[in-house]
Amino acid sequence: MTQTETDTKASAAQAHAIDLENQHAAHNYHPLPVVVASGDGAWVTDVDGRRYLDCLAAYSAVNFGHSNPVLLDAAREQLGRITLTSRAFHNDQLGPFVTALAELAGKDLVLPMNTGAEAVESGIKVARAWGYRVKGVAPDQANIIVAAGNFHGRTTTIISFSDDQDARADFGPFTPGFRTVPYGDAAALEAAIDENTVAALIEPIQGEAGVVVPPAEYLPAVREITARHNVLFIADEIQSGLGRTGATFACDLVDVVPDLYLLGKALGGGIVPVSAVVGNRDVLGVLQPGQHGSTFGGNPLAAAVGLAVVKMLATGEMQETARIRGARLHDGLTKLVGRGVVAVRGAGLWAGIDIDPALASGREVCEALMSRGLLAKDTHGSTIRLAPPIVVSDDDIDWAVEQLTIVLGEFAAAK
Template identity: 80%
Template structure:
């Protein structure tokens, strides 16, 4: 990076630690707290604009976004290629419903299927919808293809999973915040320890139709399974005639330094579940991607979505697929990921207990005697870095893939300063 660019980048890094929130920001937070359901506990920052890896609050203070909307903004805020695709489609048509064909859906599903090396795509909107859709597909496949008795199908899931918060999905969650008080729960799921191939094999019976797994568990704290686990899942599914469903909603589309996190383990699932980054941070887009012998079990009228596959979503999704088809985002995430993890690992023993992850995705276990994850994220916010905590004293970093290397280093420096301050208090 040139000296001029370095100076310009450094000028963008501000430390609002000594600046009190304005009345305008306080009012905006109060209004949201008063009228929006309290299903989130956001940091006290009101974002108004975003460009690349940086966001600006309503008082003009800038922050390095190290969450990227849980990987939905992999390609950066206000990505010009994606915005151009959206604007062009906005001037034409945005919604037809699936009652009619539209000129963007066919190319989108063909291009996405090619990227994934599969035959077919079931377009939906949100990640949870993709998961729910895959559950229906797996059950239908079990009854119509495998020959499981009606109503007997079971799906094996992992402890520590996070696949969404719909009523079916929380039925097999072990997170009390997601699950408690939302019963009665949907049957048909068996939970085994994440990364334990022997326990998985022991849970399978003749009525098992699928294994649903995150190649890397995101909400659990960026938990990476043993290197032989996903290959063992693939082998077991082949042996017992079971569908391997990979939830790549957070881990997929460049985040881990590969198109899919499954690529890192050299495995190909029967179904990919995609979302978040597929909409480029502009519109909600999700998809179930698989081969015809699986997705082909669906018949007209059995599943649908008014907005799934809409022309605007398809146009943006096509632009996302085109970016990924070059391989450049994946390569950048892999290279910058090495840089990020090297910086974070130097903090182990200095307020950090462990670092996990792949590519530009890191889970950092903070010493609980020092602070909670929430406290660390609040202090990082005061220094101009936005991150998110999970499960007590773990924080997550997932900056947009377009992040500048020097800015990435700066974010790690801010974490180091926060930990030093905490150690000395």
Template identity: 80%
Template sequence: MTLRETQGSGVSVRTADAIRQESEHAAHNYHPLPVVVESGEGAWVTDVDGRRYLDCLAAYSAVNFGHGNPRLVEAAREQLGRITLTSRAFHNDRLAPFVAELAALCGKHMVLPMNTGAEAVETGIKVARAWGYRVKGLAADAANIVVMAGNFHGRTTTIISFSDDPDAHEDFGPYTPGFRMVPYGDSAAVAAAIDEETVAVLVEPIQGEAGILVPPADFLPEVRRITRERNVLLIADEIQSGLGRVGATFACDLVGVVPDLYLLGKALGGGIVPVSAVVGDSDVLGVIRPGQHGSTFGGNPLAAAVGLEVVRMLATGEPQARARLLGARLHERLASLVGRGVVALRGAGLWAGIDIDPSLATGREVCEALMRRGVLAKDTHGSTIRLAPPIVVEEADLDWAVDQLEAVLVELRG
């Protein structure tokens, strides 16, 4: 949005000036809504003009536990006064408890810590390939990985090589080989794509960026069966879906599936620092040797201290139970809008993909209307919007957010 557009739409001069400066000096790799957030607490944020908004995106699930969560802020503050970075050239006293307790939360034995979700995915790909050569005995450079149509795993060059989203993929070649794409939710297609040189199946248990797509209930269990039979790793990208969002620790838990590798990120850093991890057993993660993979900041003391507190919060089961309870309320309320401007609804826990009737508005237009009513949400793929409020959201506030969506739909329908 340009300065003239912001001033003409009732946006304050202060907000317009901030947007203008960002537009001039920050690369245009995002198209944010015209709100300039200054502070936040719990499920609410406040802009530079003092207006409050209910955050129903939670930074794509990175803020699962709310803005300024007291336990997480205190963990960060305490660690800031001690030491923040050593690199992995030395041990630090926060890393050991973090990886031990995260492994236990996942029911695994080993953790490879990184920073961002995309780094976790890249790490999982490297681990799977190394496992294929060092354990499965494949010839050099022969490994392939089966991936899903509609996937979103990040935007690095390797990852976008197997994206079918034109915005993420086009004009960034040449692309990295070694991937085979099949329809999401089709276990027979997965089975047909696997051959003797397949090392892994990489899958989002629920596809987030695609519109909160939930596969058939038997999909992941069948893929787990197939991968075991064919001696292929199952890698679950739980970067958005994991760590309480869906009313369970992992979306895989909803269908009783345990993958070989979990890819984690976003909420693992509590919305304070970037923290990601690949979690698995030593027979898989143990293929990585010193010097073959790493990160200066991966496993740093500050990240480990915050991540450890996140793990301890999840170990109580309370965030998961809250997301499950409030999620049931959210989906019950949203279901009443189907046929009244909403054409389809999907999701699990406090995560919902809502398809708006495209004859009424685009997803962007609905999100702009919600913003004017004090609710922040995000669109994806045309007329789909996503709701993913922090798990700490109050039930009354959740109801109020749905009320605002209902009011927007009434306005659009005339």
């Protein structure tokens, strides 16, 4: 068989897989035309045998790399024992997991759930219950302050306080009780607080908005303001937490401790969905049996994998690696400003790159990068995001920057 015949056969295999998905999967995503079949570390391989550097890491869910042997071992061991009991019974994995996670976060209690959106919904319920039962807010009057440009998920309640029209259009009526203020503006947040405000729900770094990093004084000011007004500070660390930014939590970068952490994505090691609300007993303790729950939340398989993730983070090695390799990535990307790149933002191994819209859209750049063996994701028109697994090598980082440099040069030459 000639190389051309091999390529044709391989392309047909990929086209068939994409066609099946397009025919029978709801079209709620617009993925790049690549069909991934396997992964190892920072690299994935498609059905045609082509390898790609994964610079999305499933939106930070694969922080520790594809097929991480430590995490796979934990999953395999638990798969052979028991995977689900429901919370109607105790299981031998949940206690060790929540104990270790509480210790990692410096908190008392953990509410285990499954997806990031569930963690956000749970945090909202906890904040409202705390407001009524502890703060003394009048019944059904609680409000929560959120930031413009936020992304916390796509459930009906969460999109009620989103300003992304793609997420909102035709999904109303929406849930009341939220007030939106500009991101990074602590004074606006304080001005929005009244006697019925129970929480401020903030992403320490806004991921979907384009890896937007607020001014250094913002989160400390939010912490001070919320404490002074007896309002909970809820930090959505679902994308930014667990090593991505070079610290355990992005809040650590500015020495801030919120009342509640919302965690997810990387907590499941890229193997199973695991999320959690983590806080102290005076807040999370407002929940009583029957008031909130999840059949799969805290299941033995998820707890076993989550415990392995927490143990990995407890050494600090992953955080340090993300910090060092992230500095290398940002150094390389910053050199592209003025050469097709308008601005670069981020922390650790997380970067938002604004492409000159006169040159190309973010989608076009991502498609061109894909053709060169690099997978990235666009957002908001001309912005792309890079978030490779923390196990990425120095050579991989340099190669990624090189591919972006080449692609930008090709777009510039075509103008």
